[in-house]
Amino acid sequence: MHVLEVQSLQKSYRLSGKVVEAVRDVSFNISAQEVLAFLGPNGAGKTTTIKMIAGLIVPDRGSVAIAGRNPHRQPNALRSLGAVLEGNRNIYWRLTPEENLEYFGVLRGLSGRVARQRAKVLLDRFDLSHKRKTTVQTLSRGMQQKLAIAVALIHEPQLLLLDEPTLGLDVEATQTVKQLVREIAHEGRAILLTTHQLDIAEELSDRVAIINKGKIVAQENTVDLIRQFSGTVYEIELEDGLSRDFLETLGRDRFQKLKSLGALIEKNCIYVRETELLYQALDILKPLAIARIEKDQANLTDIFLKFIREDYYA
Numbered sequence: 001m002h003v004l005e006v007q008s009l010q011k012s013y014r015l016s017g018k019v020v021e022a023v024r025d026v027s028f029n030i031s032a033q034e035v036l037a038f039l040g041p042n043g044a045g046k047t048t049t050i051k052m053i054a055g056l057i058v059p060d061r062g063s064v065a066i067a068g069r070n071p072h073r074q075p076n077a078l079r080s081l082g083a084v085l086e087g088n089r090n091i092y093w094r095l096t097p098e099e100n101l102e103y104f105g106v107l108r109g110l111s112g113r114v115a116r117q118r119a120k121v122l123l124d125r126f127d128l129s130h131k132r133k134t135t136v137q138t139l140s141r142g143m144q145q146k147l148a149i150a151v152a153l154i155h156e157p158q159l160l161l162l163d164e165p166t167l168g169l170d171v172e173a174t175q176t177v178k179q180l181v182r183e184i185a186h187e188g189r190a191i192l193l194t195t196h197q198l199d200i201a202e203e204l205s206d207r208v209a210i211i212n213k214g215k216i217v218a219q220e221n222t223v224d225l226i227r228q229f230s231g232t233v234y235e236i237e238l239e240d241g242l243s244r245d246f247l248e249t250l251g252r253d254r255f256q257k258l259k260s261l262g263a264l265i266e267k268n269c270i271y272v273r274e275t276e277l278l279y280q281a282l283d284i285l286k287p288l289a290i291a292r293i294e295k296d297q298a299n300l301t302d303i304f305l306k307f308i309r310e311d312y313y314a
């Protein structure tokens with residue numbers, strides 16, 4: 001069973017007499033041990049979707065199930081949810097880490113004893129024990145972020161929503177938080193990660209869902225998505241470019257053969273998709289001097305931009 005099931009979610013807002021379709025028919029699932037990166041440009045509909053999952057906004061249509069329960073009909077569904085949304089506002093800055101963990105533990109239905117026990121374990125695990133009695137506002141941003149994640153885990157939820165978990169952190173704190181996210185998923189939790197830092201999404205996620213203008217425009221395994229769009233594209237640049245002489249030197253037959261390989265011929269370059277085709281293309285191009293051959297190193301950022309632009313021009 002999926003830990004999170006989001007089915008055909010729909011939400012519109014009315015703003016000065018105009019209807020804004022913020023989320024249109026959004027569906028996805030997340031399983032235990034899985035990190036889904038939920039990506040999209042500003043205003044794409046991410047926050048609205050997440051707030052519907054967290055039970056904070058009622059959808060116009062569609063449904064959410066967390067561990068099989070709908071948070072809009074069965075409030076105890078939220079027992080399976082932990083969330084760090086909009087920075088780390090889920091913690092009290094005037095309290096200490098220990099007080100935060102115990103307070104939120106009890107608020108989430110734990111007994112005082114269990115909350116204290118879990119707080120101790122989490123403080124150790126997140127390397128915050130030495131700061132347990134220091135008020136949160138004097139901690140570093142990295143420590144505050146770690147505490148925010150610890151607080152979200154106090155009731156051992158199956159689903160964790162993480163919004164920009166590494167934003168504003170230095171390199172070392174980013175590494176620590178990334179490692180924690182991996183471990184938390186590994187323990188068996190499902191994680192929904194939203195971030196504008198696409199390198200983080202690429203490193204941490206098992207799957208990616210890209211939302212644009214309220215609609216999911218891509219949803220796939222992260223490695224497959226990147227492999228599909230990159231890595232195997234070779235760019236061949238010719239010494240003399242693709243001038244009129246190019247066709248004369250190459251001859252029509254060879255030019256047609258090149259095209260039949262599925263090669264894309266554009267500006268100064270020829271692009272082919274697979275290693276085997278690269279050798280065939282080079283064979284065809286033999287009479288011409290080659291200036292450069294390069295393997296395309298596209299990453300999630302390129303893919304993200306491609307989907308957003310394609311959707312823009314559609």
Ligand SMILES: Nc1ncnc2c1ncn2[C@@H]1O[C@H](COP(=O)(O)OP(=O)(O)OP(=O)(O)O)[C@@H](O)[C@H]1O
Nearest residue numbers: 013015020022040041042043044045046047048049
């Ligand atoms: N309370 C609201 N009233 C009216 N329109 C809203 C409201 N909240 C969001 N919107 C609109 O809904 C659309 C989706 O917004 P949403 O905040 O979900 O996007 P987002 O992907 O989270 O963006 P960001 O990355 O900037 O946080 C936007 O056009 C936004 O202006």
